[in-house]
Amino acid sequence: MTISDLLQWSTRKAATRTPVAWRNIVHNKVTMILSSAAVAFAVIIMFMELGFLNGFYDSQTSLLQFFDADLVMVSRALQILNGHETFDRARLIQAAALDGVKAVHPIYVEDTVSDLRDPDSGINHNTRIIGFDGDDAIFCSGEANELIVRLRSPMTILFDRKSRSFVGSLPPGTITELADRAVTVVGAVALGPDYYYDANVVTGGETFFRLFPDQRRSQVFIGLIQLKSGASAHAVQSDLRRITGADVDVFKKSDLVNREKANWRKSTPVGYIFTMGVAVGFVIGVFIVYQILHTEIADHLPQLATMKALGYHNRDLALLVLQQAALLGMLGFVPAIFMTFFLYSMLTMTTGIVTKLTLSRVGLVFFLTLGMCFVSGLLAVRKAMSADPADLF
Amino acid sequence: MGSQEPIVRVRALSHSFGAEPNRKRVLHENDLDLMPGEIVIMTGPSGSGKTTLLTLIGALRSVQEGSVVAFGRELAQLSPNELVEIRREIGFIFQDHNLFDSLTARENVNMAVELTGSDGDARDLRTSEILAKVGLEDRMNYKPASLSGGQRQRVAVARAIVNRPKLILADEPTAALDKDSGRDVVQILKALAEQAQAAVLIVTHDPRILDAADRIINLVDGRIVSDVAVKQTVKIVEFLQKCPVFEQQPIGMLAEFAALVKREAFDAGEVIIRQGEVGDKFYIIESGVVDVSGEKGGVHLKDVELTTGDFFGEVALLTGAPRNATVMARRPVEVLTLAKEHFDQALQRSKTLEERLREALYRRG
Numbered sequence: 001m002t003i004s005d006l007l008q009w010s011t012r013k014a015a016t017r018t019p020v021a022w023r024n025i026v027h028n029k030v031t032m033i034l035s036s037a038a039v040a041f042a043v044i045i046m047f048m049e050l051g052f053l054n055g056f057y058d059s060q061t062s063l064l065q066f067f068d069a070d071l072v073m074v075s076r077a078l079q080i081l082n083g084h085e086t087f088d089r090a091r092l093i094q095a096a097a098l099d100g101v102k103a104v105h106p107i108y109v110e111d112t113v114s115d116l117r118d119p120d121s122g123i124n125h126n127t128r129i130i131g132f133d134g135d136d137a138i139f140c141s142g143e144a145n146e147l148i149v150r151l152r153s154p155m156t157i158l159f160d161r162k163s164r165s166f167v168g169s170l171p172p173g174t175i176t177e178l179a180d181r182a183v184t185v186v187g188a189v190a191l192g193p194d195y196y197y198d199a200n201v202v203t204g205g206e207t208f209f210r211l212f213p214d215q216r217r218s219q220v221f222i223g224l225i226q227l228k229s230g231a232s233a234h235a236v237q238s239d240l241r242r243i244t245g246a247d248v249d250v251f252k253k254s255d256l257v258n259r260e261k262a263n264w265r266k267s268t269p270v271g272y273i274f275t276m277g278v279a280v281g282f283v284i285g286v287f288i289v290y291q292i293l294h295t296e297i298a299d300h301l302p303q304l305a306t307m308k309a310l311g312y313h314n315r316d317l318a319l320l321v322l323q324q325a326a327l328l329g330m331l332g333f334v335p336a337i338f339m340t341f342f343l344y345s346m347l348t349m350t351t352g353i354v355t356k357l358t359l360s361r362v363g364l365v366f367f368l369t370l371g372m373c374f375v376s377g378l379l380a381v382r383k384a385m386s387a388d389p390a391d392l393f
Numbered sequence: 394m395g396s397q398e399p400i401v402r403v404r405a406l407s408h409s410f411g412a413e414p415n416r417k418r419v420l421h422e423n424d425l426d427l428m429p430g431e432i433v434i435m436t437g438p439s440g441s442g443k444t445t446l447l448t449l450i451g452a453l454r455s456v457q458e459g460s461v462v463a464f465g466r467e468l469a470q471l472s473p474n475e476l477v478e479i480r481r482e483i484g485f486i487f488q489d490h491n492l493f494d495s496l497t498a499r500e501n502v503n504m505a506v507e508l509t510g511s512d513g514d515a516r517d518l519r520t521s522e523i524l525a526k527v528g529l530e531d532r533m534n535y536k537p538a539s540l541s542g543g544q545r546q547r548v549a550v551a552r553a554i555v556n557r558p559k560l561i562l563a564d565e566p567t568a569a570l571d572k573d574s575g576r577d578v579v580q581i582l583k584a585l586a587e588q589a590q591a592a593v594l595i596v597t598h599d600p601r602i603l604d605a606a607d608r609i610i611n612l613v614d615g616r617i618v619s620d621v622a623v624k625q626t627v628k629i630v631e632f633l634q635k636c637p638v639f640e641q642q643p644i645g646m647l648a649e650f651a652a653l654v655k656r657e658a659f660d661a662g663e664v665i666i667r668q669g670e671v672g673d674k675f676y677i678i679e680s681g682v683v684d685v686s687g688e689k690g691g692v693h694l695k696d697v698e699l700t701t702g703d704f705f706g707e708v709a710l711l712t713g714a715p716r717n718a719t720v721m722a723r724r725p726v727e728v729l730t731l732a733k734e735h736f737d738q739a740l741q742r743s744k745t746l747e748e749r750l751r752e753a754l755y756r757r758g
Contacts, residue, residue, distance in 0.1 A: 017507055017512060018496065018503045018504055018507065020493065020496065020504070023493070023496055023500070027495030300493070303493050305491070306491040309453065309480060309485045310485070310505050311480045311508050313474070389448075389453045389480075389485075393448055393453075393487065393564045
């Protein structure tokens with residue numbers, strides 16, 4: 001019998017056999033709701049901890065995701081994007097000369113003398129200012145690219161509408177002060193804060209260097225490299241690594257995103273803390289599901305003993321318990337997704353940190369939930385197997 | 394029935410619980426056969442070992458001492474998995490129905506059918522038939538909470554018999570039922586015993602169902618103290634009541650006789666007793682005709698014909714003299730016999746019986 005045959009056979013059996021596990025779970029509606037809620041609680045804990053963790057990583061890499069680039073050049077000394085290490089613009093010019101390269105764009109960042117005033121409250125807030133040269137489309141967002149032309153006017157800025165609310169709303173047309181100079185908001189982009197920056201501002205090169213005279217056009221924070229259609233990112237990256245010096249490194253954008261996350265993981269306890277949170281949620285879930293199963297089995301011990309008297313094997317009882325555990329997990333998982341979606345929205349709204357409920361993250365928590373239920377099921381199986389048909393008489 | 398192999402044969406079965414030094418023996422060297430088509434009722438006071446015996450026969454406990462052979466297989470030699478397989482051949486009925494509350498009557502019964510590998514339409518058809526048989530055709534899709542106590546027990550009975558087991562073990566199956574429901578359950582079991590030649594062992598204290606029993610076993614302090622073939626006994630008592638010599642004897646005494654008599658068969662022309670032999674039995678003709686002949690002092694006595702209900706062989710037992718006549722079967726004959734020692738005991742207990750015998754003897758000349 002092949003695996004395919006076995007799967008077909010087991011599916012057919014499952015479809016035609018009495019669904020005892022399902023019936024036991026849904027028989028008492030109140031119990032089912034309470035059980036689902038308890039499981040959902042554990043699932044939500046895992047979702048939230050993962051949400052915090054991923055939100056942290058996502059927000060720390062949002063700047064890279066904001067830009068449209070195939071390759072990204074950074075100073076070899078730059079370990080995380082909250083650093084200030086820059087590299088010589090000449091390296092980007094070298095890159096531009098390569099065959100596969102369509103365009104290069106230097107990006108400048110200022111975050112030390114970059115106070116942005118909220119005109120409503122009159123309070124200054126430290127802000128990350130992102131500067132760039134030219135009119136080319138450098139953002140992933142088409143909406144943001146359309147606003148680039150507005151930055152031709154001097155002392156104009158685009159305000160990050162996802163900035164934390166306390167920084168102020170600063171709608172287009174607002175005149176305010178940035179680094180003690182008057183600037184006009186001419187549009188809004190959607191970048192989002194991270195754990196370090198509360199707000200972002202995008203501005204053209206002229207405005208940027210007028211605002212921050214200590215910044216030098218020759219010193220680039222990150223270099224965006226866009227490739228010609230059909231060019232191999234891998235080949236260009238290899239060429240660049242070969243011809244540029246040891247002062248810079250070139251990454252595919254996704255690789256740099258991953259490196260950024262890895263560096264945060266290594267350099268801070270954040271990853272450990274939130275991973276521990278997920279583990280705690282998992283363990284809580286194991287105990288919750290075990291307790292539910294234990295009660296359920298205790299209530300049905302005579303019926304389980306009767307199954308054994310009828311001629312069911314211990315393995316059949318174990319399968320029944322594991323099925324019930326899996327069903328409990330699924331029943332708790334569904335409301336947990338909706339609750340998580342709501343809580344993530346609340347979190348994003350209040351903190352500005354984007355916590356995304358992606359399919360892969362849903363899949364990961366679903367897998368963890370099933371694992372949690374499987375462990376609980378295994379713990380509860382012993383109780384089911386203790387059912388003694390001789391005690392029925 | 395006598396020539397059939399028993400479905401269950403118990404020999405020298407003992408069982409103990411606990412560990413030394415507090416080990417307590419609850420069954421003591423019991424023998425028991427359960428024959429096909431037989432309903433056996435087991436009674437006895439609480440703690441007498443009934444449940445232990447039932448669970449040992451049902452392969453729910455391991456045999457410690459003695460032997461339990463079920464369906465031709467020695468249970469003590471079977472692996473745990475084989476014991477589970479044996480259980481599939483047995484229908485269990487418990488005092489508490491133990492149905493899954495979450496399942497309908499049909500689904501509860503399906504749980505048993507699915508063990509045979511049957512599923513889908515074939516399973517449902519079989520379940521429908523058995524539920525209809527126990528009178529629940531209009532309650533198949535009801536859950537236990539929506540059924541009466543009697544209906545629930547009938548579902549449990551249906552679950553026990555749906556795979557047509559050759560052995561049914563029932564523990565107080567009617568205890569929680571009203572008279573009619575209890576009667577229904579017993580009728581179902583009787584039908585199964587008759588039609589499928591299944592052996593049914595019922596532990597009960599319910600006197601309302603005693604009349605269903607082919608045999609009644611009484612267990613006291615772990616020992617089977619009586620094992621009475623009820624139907625056989627009733628048949629013999631009814632026969633004895635029609636015999637002139639026994640017709641005025643109390644029913645209790647006749648029942649005791651019935652338990653002691655043996656049935657013997659003789660072909661036509663076969664000598665049953667021969668003149669001059671030592672008398673060792675008393676005979677009552679259950680069916681057939683015999684010729685009595687003899688001689689006294691060289692003179693041939695007049696031949697006598699005896700038939701159903703007549704008796705012979707009492708003179709030698711009463712007088713201690715050798716047989717005074719020869720009795721030969723004219724046609725195939727079935728006789729009930731009572732051994733001399735039992736005959737003497739009966740006479741000692743009933744002067745009336747002795748008087749009636751002597752009177753009959755006198756009349757016979």
